[in-house]
Amino acid sequence: MKKVLILAYDFPPYNSIGAQRPYSWYKYFKEFGLYPIVVTRHWDNHILNPIDYCKASTQRNIQCETDEYGTIYRVPHTPNMRDRLLIQFGITRFSVLRKILTAWYMFTEYFFPYFDAKYGIYTQANAVCLQHDISYIIASGEPFLLFSYAHKLSKKHSIPWIADYRDGWSTNYNNTKIETLFFNKIERKIISTASHITTVSPEFVEQFHAISNKQVHLILNGFFEDTPLADIQQDSSQFVISFAGTLYPYQEIELFAHATTLLPQEIQKNIYIQWIGLNFYMDQKQRVFTLFSKNASTYIQHIFTPRIPHEKVFELLQKSSILLLPASANHAQLYAKIFDYLRVHRTILLFPSDNGTLSHIITHTQSGIICNNSTEIAQALERLYAEWKSKGFVSCNSHNIAQYSRKEQTKKVVEIITTI
Incomplete structure (x- = not known):
């Protein structure tokens, strides 16, 4: 059985969409004839906020685990100076110094291992290549340092590698002009050596093709169909x-907030909104809190949760009658949460239409309602509330969702790998 080295920074027990994607490859590769070996950061179970994310791993030695799916090497994490300042003094103090250090690390970590806090992953991956007969390497970014590691390992050991984009690198909307120029040159050089490129969204395909002049394969995120609900x-x-x-x-959550003010008071008093995991993103939690405090109904109850285990997320989604999917008409993006929403068969409320992939999935699966303004949202809420009031639930007759399972998407990855 040929062996695949997977480089992944996010990986369970860390609970993120970025962790679930490489985990799905780890879980299903063996069923399709490939043996996965993962090199990742060691994650503790208590990552509840951005400061926890930066803390040193409690386990200080490299751990090797083998189970029915494959082998995992977990590399201890040691925070750099910027992150140590954040851990010790909190998010409000030394913010200017931390920004300076962020810029310093950005310009140096690709060239000097001393300034690369993730370099232990490369060192362990190199050891794996020396110890095992690795046939393929796949790196999932970001962080895009993993692409650099895969590029170096490929050149050193003559192993083909695949670049898996979960987001833009030089094209990321968060980049400054300087970052875009700096990363563009590095990205083009590194990606030129990849055998294949994969990405999570149709909206990214042309973007990455323009950078690489290579075929870009679409591999959606999906949901774990074999995880019992x-x-x-x-x-x-x-x-x-x-x-x-x-x-x-x-994401235009403002449309929904305004829509709630258009509802009859009886409906407002019965609405209970769960913001699952938003405590992890304090700036967006504050945005929602401020928005609803100033511009929306005061009768509506809100609860914000920290990041919670995936199975607990499903339980909260199952208790729901409507699942919110705010989008943007000007910034098309395929949000991975739509696949978890499909998994629980609850009505999805998409707003506004993205005129793209999200709208296509909603329409193709008949899994929800698409609205373009606050008035349409309010009208949809009134209809759905009337159904809930009458029956005690809101019907959702979605179908055609099997194609969006993680296993089906992993099968596509294997088909790409075995063409090399």
């Missing part, structure tokens, strides 16, 4: 609406 019904005592995961600045 608890038998949990919708809450019949409250009209529960939920949002799970990351909220980006360009």
